Every structure is written in structure tokens, then in C-alpha cells.
Amino acid sequence: MSNPAVEKMYRELRDKAVSKAEGMNEKPYVMVGTATCGRAAGAMKILETFRDELAGHQVDAELLEVGCLGHCYAEPMVAVYKPGHPFLCYGNVDEGIASRLVSDFLVGDDPCFEFAMAAFEPNDVFPTFADYPRGVYEQKIILADCGLINPEDIDHYIARDGYLALAKVLDMDPGAVVEEIKESRLRGRGGAGFPAGKKWEICLKAEEPVKYVICNADEGDPGAFMDRALLESNPHQLIEGLAIAAYAVGASQGYIYVRAEYPLAIKRLHTALDQARDKGLIGESVLGSDFKFDIQIFQGSGAFVCGEETALISSIEGNPGIPGHRPPFPAVSGLRGKPTIINNVKTLSYVPHVIRNGAAWFRGIGTPNSPGTAVFALAGKVVNTGLVEVPMGTSLRTLVYDVGNGIKEEKAFKAVQIGGPSGGCLPESALDLEIDFDSLQHAGAMMGSGGLVVLDEEDCMVEIARFFLEFTQKESCGKCTFCRLGTKQMLEILTDITKGRGKPEALELLWDLAEDIKTGSLCALGKTAPNPVLSTLRFFRGEYEAHINEGCCPSLMCNELISYRIVPEKCSKLCDACIASCPVEAVYTRPDMLKAVDLEKCVKCNNCLVTCKPLYDAVMKVTPPETGEGGDEN
């Protein structure tokens, strides 16, 4: 840095933050993960317990709220530091464990290894996260500090070289910053994977005195929560990225468009912006330079389509969130007709790392055309659900079996639904696919925002396609014919098929409509809406045909196509559990004491199947559904 004013100001900020961080390590502290995911699992109660116990035992320890470590299956999670001991992480913490950690670990000297998940740093007594398969395959860049820093204390971020990249770019020519991002080949993480540097370059070259930068935090895919985790766990990383983008293209006003359904993220962002303003990291004179930049938070009001950039702009302008035709692209004519950069939370979060470590470092991770890492929200029938960050090019098999630790209850893998409602379902034959933007597109799915739902033998692919299409259909703004009416027609056909009313010619019509909607729709929501249907038709056509031609659902998921049967050879006769569980008195005792289901009365609630003891396992689903009274010997 040759601008002495900027350098001096940043050094002072950092020295103060570092000495504060070092001071923290002199006495014990407890970190409770209180992002939305942790709160849903009861983290606030754990926080309260720690507060009471620490006070009760008069322990001099700091109690901190942090963000998300990404291990959803183990929430609530707590990290306890005590000088002289390894820094340990505890999962599935309840109030009992919390009070034990205070009385035994902080007051006594027993780190309670029986409750510990992993240590954060290598030591002689307990394995670290890196010693588990997930840790071996994960490579964290943007999630690295999540769950380890206090998102409401800017010094935690600064102490870890936060805002160093901003200080660095202030001394660079804006064109050089754009060049660095271009060279890194960073691609937009919002879904489509458009090169970020190219977008910035178009905006930089636009000759307009007023330009805008916008962070798209309108995350809305069912099952995707990576943006929320980043906003709640490390908001400054994003703010720094947005400030760098603004400097690079010549904007002085930025927006963060975040959905109103993320109240905690909004609160932590407000706090973060206030602190950044106080420290002079944004505002009239960024780090004492002549770069002026401020950020405003704009809350979206629940329309999924506002994640589409033209609809997002329209929404900020005060108009209905309805997409418009592109071109012109926002980088040329965006918010209020001015050149505008719109990047996803994750894309902007990479920016400080790229600037700090250089484009070559970034290109060294991942695949040549999709460098860097990919963040996935691993969900569905996988053992270890959570937020994972792996290098691009990691295979699906590694993701599901090593990082996710395999399928729940050792059932058979069927498919992964990747990319949310815009993505597709990939079958077992694609397990060795090395995932990046291009390979997924080629396989008929999409990186999307990074939702990854693992499906097993009990998931019906027609129903999965119907579920996602129902979502997009509901979220269609209704402006264009293909999306408004086309997706509705498709949904009606799919609903018919799952209810056993599908006609043989329906598949051809479904495919036809899907292709036309894909080509003909106005915006990306409509253009990608048919993907779940197209990919399941391609890879699981047999399941569609079974529904239509044989009236059966091979996965036993579609209620209209199954019935319940109590297997006489397995039924214990003496147990009445199934009868008690039935809400409509459909299960009854036959004269020979065996139990049976009256299919006329049965509402297919599944209670009897769940209730029947594993010892007997006498209740089963059959497809196609039987008619009349159940039981073979009637």
C-alpha cells in the first residue's frame, strides 16, 4: 500500500482488533451458534443456560453469540475455549450438557470429551474436524470464519485480515481490480455462473457518472440457506466484497436486497453496517481515501421471482417485482436506468479472498472453467445434513458418501436433486460426475443456488418433479404466457399422474410443453421451471410409465396409488397397537384374531405402519392399491 493515509488508518484498526483478539485468549470463552439454524434447534435456551450457569458458578468467562458452522445435524453447537486445553466443539448440546460444560470443564478441569464433536486445532488428545472424511474433502473459503467469529463485532473480522483487501484495492486502479477478478475466473454463484469479472468490466466501461452495486440476498429456493448462513455468520465479508465491487466499477451507492423472511440476517447486517460506518470502512471517505461509498438494506417482500435481476431492480424502484426483457442487461442499464452490478452473496463473499490471495491462488482451486469452491446445502436422505464447501470438481459420490456420510438408514440411493426448482434430478449413473457449472448444465441439472437434496428408494420421482413445479408455478409472476399458463398445464398433468389419472399420451405433451416453456419464457424462472420435469423424464421415465400404465407408484409414495396390508404371517395377533393408532377405525381384528385394514375406511395416514413393532413389521404398503378388504385369507 503506497497510500500512507489508508495504510495508517487500516493498520491502526487492525492492531486494535488483533490485540483485542489476543486478550480474548487469556481467559475462557464460550461460543454458542445462534444463527437461525441453531435457534431453530434451541440455541437461545442453551445461551440462557450458559449465562445462568456462568453467573451461578461465578466463572469469569466471555459468552459469545456466533454464526453457523455448517453441521446442521448437530445443532445446537457450542465451542468452549479454556487456556491450557484444546479448543473444542460440542454438538447436539442440551441444557444438561451446557451446565456440565460449565461445572466440569470451566470450573473443574474435565473437557467432557464424551460430548465433544471435534477440536478446532490439532492437539494430542482429541481429533479435529480435518480428521473426519468431511474435513478431508471440505475446503472452506467463504465459510472458513463462519461460526468462529462474532458477526456483531467487526473487530473479530478485522483481526482475521478483514477489510485488508479493501485497503489494498483503494491503492489500485479500478481497471486493475476488474482485471484481477476477471483473471480469477470467478463465476456468479447465484445460479447461472456468469463470469463476475466480465459483468464488472461492462459496468466499468459504461460512461455514466452514477452507477450502482447490488447484492442479491433474496435466497428463495426450497432447502437453500447458504446465503442466510453467510449473512448471519460473517456479514462483513460480504460488505467488504460489495465495497470492492463498487470501487472497481465506480459506484458510490450499494444495496443489499435481502428477503424480509430473514429477520436475524437483516438485524446482523444493520449492526455490521453501523460498525463499518463508525470505523470509516464505508461512508463519505472510505479509510480516509476519496472513495465514497455507502450501503442501504432493501427488504424484499416474499416474491421468489425478485431473485431475478430485472424483477429485483423493479422492486427496489418501487414497482411490482416483475421481470423485464433482457437486454439491456443491468450492467448497461439497471437500477433507475444506470449501469448496475448485481452479484449474489456468495460471489461477493469470494471477492476479498481473491483480492487478498490473488487470482492465481483462486484459479488453483476447483476446475479450470469453474475455479474456487462450491457451497452446497446438503439435505434430504443423507446422514450428515448441513452446509458444506468443497472444491469445484468434487464428485457427487464424494459429496453424498464421504462429506454427507451416506444415505440414512442404509437405504438405496436413487438420485440427487441439485439446483432447486431450476435444477434437475441426477440418477445413480451420474454419481461420479465431477460437479461444476458446466458439467451440471450438460447433465441436465444446474448449479442453481446450491441446494442438494439426496433422494432414496422411497422417493417418487414424479412426485419430486411435481413438488418443484408446484413451487415455481406458485411463484410465477404471471406476466408471460408460457410461465403463467404453461407451468399450470404441466402441473395439472403431473398431478393427474401422481393420482393415477395420467393418460399415456400425457408424457409426450408434458415433454412438448416443457421444451416450449424452456425456449419461450421471458425470464429465467420460466426458462428453468421445466428442468425438474425434463430431467426426471429423461432418467426415470419408467417411473412415470408405471404410474400411468400400471397404476402403481414403485416408490410407494403417491397415496392414491398405494394401499395398506397387514401380512397375516407376520401379525402377532396379540398386539393391538395398529388398532389403537388408526384415527378412523379402519384397522380391525378378524375372527381369527389377525388384524386387517378396511380399505374403504382407510385414509392412508401411515400410522399403523409406523406403529407396528419392528419385531413384527407386519404392515406394508402395496401398489397398485388393492380394493375391498385387506388380508389374503378373507
Next chain:
Amino acid sequence: MKISRTVTITIDGKEYIAKEGQKLLWTALENGVYIPHLCGIEEEEKPAAGCRLCFVEIDGFLNPVTACTQKVKEGMVVRTRSKRVDKLVGTAFELLMSNHRLGCARCGANGRCELQKIAKERGLKLKTSRLRSLVPEVPVDESPDKFTYDQTRCVLCGRCVWVDHHKAKIGAIGLVRRGMSRKMATFGETAMADSSCTQCGMCVEACPVGALTFKEK
């Protein structure tokens, strides 16, 4: 917008002189080349591009594009018909028909209806064979003295709203709600007569179909 220069473009093998910057749809129509369209408004700088009927093939473009959004350029080569264009237009039209109350004989727009014109020009049927009917059950709003509003015949082109906002400058109507529920309505979705509508009739004249029709005297 000041337009001075002209460009030469080719549509279906014939050359035409066009005003630079004009959108292709209007160049074609001015020169007597018909391209189906419902939502297009020539004066509007940002076309709605919602009806998805004006697809054409342009050399250099991978997929068919909408003519209402494409500015003419020197040397542009356009084909108004191709297998892909016909398939897209056919599907879009059939989708609109699945959501449109049929029965031309009892419709006030019979004879001047744009849907009839598109069907005639492109050899399309004024009904749907493959798709199911998605026509909502909504009563006709007969509250105004001069005209009626039949939502079940509306194709959501938005032309009525545009003239209400930009020509009549009243702001009595707008497009409300989303998805399948999207419709033209007054503020608060009241009956037309209970709104700020002045019954100037401009929206009725703008309606390409039989959704807004004058009452017979």
C-alpha cells in the same frame, strides 16, 4: 426519440428500409408483414414482451426471439416463419386459448378480435385440443354505463392499463396479483363503476380481444 438514419433489413427474403432503432415488430407491420402480437405498444420504450407471440428467427441468434424487443440493425436477416417459430407461437396461442372463454358468436369483439386474426393468419384453431380448460368462473362486470369487462376473455396484454396510465392519465386500472391470479382490476378490485374510471373508453378501444367491449346502444 429522434430517428434520422435508416437501415436495410431482410424479412422473409425481401429487403425493407427501416428506421434505425425501431423495434422489428413495428417495422414488419408497417411494411405489411404480419407477425402475431397482443401486448406490443410501439411508443413504449421497454416492451412488456409478455404475450410471447411475436417470435421470429434472426440470423445469428441461436433461438427464436421476440420481434417486439429486437431493434432493427443494418443487414439483419429475419424469417417470420420456421418450424421452431410455428411451434412456439402455436403453443403460446393454445395456452392463451386454454385460459380464454370461447364462443366467438356471443362475443362483442367478434370480427375485430386479434385472436381471430392470429388464428386466421397462422392457421391455428380457436380452441384447444391438447390442453385442459383453465377459464376462471368470474361474472362480467357490467357496472359502467358505456362498457363491460369480461375477465374470462382477458389475455393480460396490459394495453388497457397502458393507455389508462399514459394516454387517459387516470390510473383507474392496473394489473394486480401474481401467477394464475394475475388480472386487470381497479384499485381495491372494486366494480369498475365504483373506481376512479371516467369511462373515457380509451381502454376499450385498446383491448385487442373481447374483454372490454362497448355496450350496445
